[in-house]
Amino acid sequence: MDPAAAETFVTTLPAGPIKEALVQRSVRALQTFDLDAASRLLGESADPGSRLQLIEELTKTWSRVDPRKGAAALGPHLRSAEERKRMEAGLNTR
Numbered sequence: 001m002d003p004a005a006a007e008t009f010v011t012t013l014p015a016g017p018i019k020e021a022l023v024q025r026s027v028r029a030l031q032t033f034d035l036d037a038a039s040r041l042l043g044e045s046a047d048p049g050s051r052l053q054l055i056e057e058l059t060k061t062w063s064r065v066d067p068r069k070g071a072a073a074l075g076p077h078l079r080s081a082e083e084r085k086r087m088e089a090g091l092n093t094r
Helices: 003-012 017-030 035-042 048-065 067-077 081-091
Strands: none
Touching (some): 003 017, 017 048, 035 048
């Protein structure tokens, strides 16, 4: 998967179930080799439940790679106190 192409394609889709499904699949696929791109795509997810699940998955991966960089990469895409709480718990950045 080409991270730039995935980001470009997903961001051009209208909000809805198809976009949400592609965001989830893209984030999960990209997090294995491009955590920055996966973190940016998190911002395209509109479903609160899906977002929390993706945040937990991404923080698990970031915690093994670089927790501080993970906090910086995910931070701008968080929309609620609950999302921030999940990220901080997963990265131990409190």
